[in-house]
Amino acid sequence: MKKTFLLITALALTLCSCGETDIKPLETMPSSASQTVLTQTEAALTETLQTSAGQTVTEQTAPSQTETEQTAPEQTQTEQTTTEQTTTEQTTTEQTTSKETRTVTEKVTEAPKTEPKQKLPHEQHYCYATALCCLDNGEILYSHNLTSYTAPASLTKLLTTLVMLNYLGADDVITVGNEVTMVQPYSSLCWLAAGQRIKVRDLVKGMLMCSGNDAAYVAAVNTARAYKGDSSISDQEAVKIFVGLMNDYAAKLKMYDSKFVNPEGWDNDAQHTTVADLIKLASHAAQNSVIREAVKDPKTTVYFLSGGSYEWTNTNYLLDPSSPYYMSGAYGMKTGTTSLAGKCLISLFTVNGKSYLNVMVGAQNDDDRFYEAHSARDYVLSMQ
Numbered sequence: 001m002k003k004t005f006l007l008i009t010a011l012a013l014t015l016c017s018c019g020e021t022d023i024k025p026l027e028t029m030p031s032s033a034s035q036t037v038l039t040q041t042e043a044a045l046t047e048t049l050q051t052s053a054g055q056t057v058t059e060q061t062a063p064s065q066t067e068t069e070q071t072a073p074e075q076t077q078t079e080q081t082t083t084e085q086t087t088t089e090q091t092t093t094e095q096t097t098s099k100e101t102r103t104v105t106e107k108v109t110e111a112p113k114t115e116p117k118q119k120l121p122h123e124q125h126y127c128y129a130t131a132l133c134c135l136d137n138g139e140i141l142y143s144h145n146l147t148s149y150t151a152p153a154s155l156t157k158l159l160t161t162l163v164m165l166n167y168l169g170a171d172d173v174i175t176v177g178n179e180v181t182m183v184q185p186y187s188s189l190c191w192l193a194a195g196q197r198i199k200v201r202d203l204v205k206g207m208l209m210c211s212g213n214d215a216a217y218v219a220a221v222n223t224a225r226a227y228k229g230d231s232s233i234s235d236q237e238a239v240k241i242f243v244g245l246m247n248d249y250a251a252k253l254k255m256y257d258s259k260f261v262n263p264e265g266w267d268n269d270a271q272h273t274t275v276a277d278l279i280k281l282a283s284h285a286a287q288n289s290v291i292r293e294a295v296k297d298p299k300t301t302v303y304f305l306s307g308g309s310y311e312w313t314n315t316n317y318l319l320d321p322s323s324p325y326y327m328s329g330a331y332g333m334k335t336g337t338t339s340l341a342g343k344c345l346i347s348l349f350t351v352n353g354k355s356y357l358n359v360m361v362g363a364q365n366d367d368d369r370f371y372e373a374h375s376a377r378d379y380v381l382s383m384q
Contacts, residue, residue, distance in 0.1 A: 120144070124371075125371050128361055129361050130143065130359065130360035135354075135356060136355055142379070150272065150341060151361075153338040155361075156264060158281055158333070158334055158346070159246055160219055163223060165291075168200050171200065175197050180218060187213035187266070189210075198306075202303075204290055206312060210315060213266070216265075223245070227241065227242075247259065255281060265336060267338045279359055282346045286332070286333065296331045327370075329349045329350045330373070343364065343369045358372070
């Protein structure tokens with residue numbers, strides 16, 4: 001009877017011991033993205049399982065108390081035998097758990113496989129500032145130095161063209177005057193001469209295709225005189241009036257970080273813009289049919305009403321199939337180069353029926369300028 005009582009007591013003590021645990025429940029994680037929660041949970045689980053596995057090994061390697069007390073009296077031996085059986089069962093359970101723990105730990109701690117980060121175009125081809133915009137919805141897909149000041153260079157001529165077309169019709173005929181002599185030395189020219197008579201739509205090609213600074217001054221003087229209704233205004237005064245119209249137009253486009261002091265974009269410390277403002281300008285210009293027609297071809301032949309013709313070549317080599325910079329899907333828009341601005345490019349292109357606008361300034365060479373446009377298109381393709 002006494003043996004039975006002691007046996008029941010030993011079993012009760014053993015069961016009570018098995019019911020205790022030193023493992024505290026994990027705290028509730030704050031709400032976040034599901035992948036983050038999963039990663040944090042796995043890390044916490046790994047740590048808990050590793051700690052538990054360590055404790056199991058320690059318990060298994062400790063000397064067994066029953067082995068040191070085999071010489072005890074019969075009654076004690078019976079109790080010890082019962083304890084040994086319970087310990088053996090517990091040890092077997094712990095060994096099994098340890099194997100499972102190692103397996104789970106190996107799965108949890110396996111390093112995740114990640115794809116290499118794709119380089120953005122300006123990380124592949126150097127420029128000072130850039131942005132890529134979807135014209136269909138206005139979404140900017142990436143940008144770099146979006147609102148940093150830069151010289152506008154000949155990208156200014158897009159604004160010059162828009163102002164002229166606001167006051168003159170595309171088929172109006174204007175006469176080239178002495179304003180062509182107002183250009184700075186070493187200017188890019190389309191070689192207009194005083195006395196030539198040309199349609200406005202063809203003058204636009206001279207400004208935007210071969211980036212003629214002479215064409216920009218012809219546009220400025222004739223537009224200002226039409227605006228004032230006074231053909232006797234001097235060339236200098238007409239240019240001053242026109243620059244005022246340029247800044248008014250830029251303000252209407254909300255180009256609040258831009259200021260212009262001449263119609264061709266020649267470097268001036270008081271003249272500046274940003275890529276963000278150039279996106280507004282180019283997006284608006286791309287909606288004008290006269291501009292779209294002028295910027296789409298690699299070459300064009302212009303006929304003067306006064307006689308003669310010129311063949312003008314587009315400085316945007318993305319459009320020329322014979323150029324190493326040729327890019328299928330490109331349909332405009334404007335280049336620019338000055339000491340302060342570096343090499344600049346506004347490009348228009350289509351991908352799978354959608355139109356995109358890439359604006360970049362501050363490249364060091366044509367490779368960076370034109371191949372960034374290629375990288376911008378590749379970036380769009382990678383997203384589809």
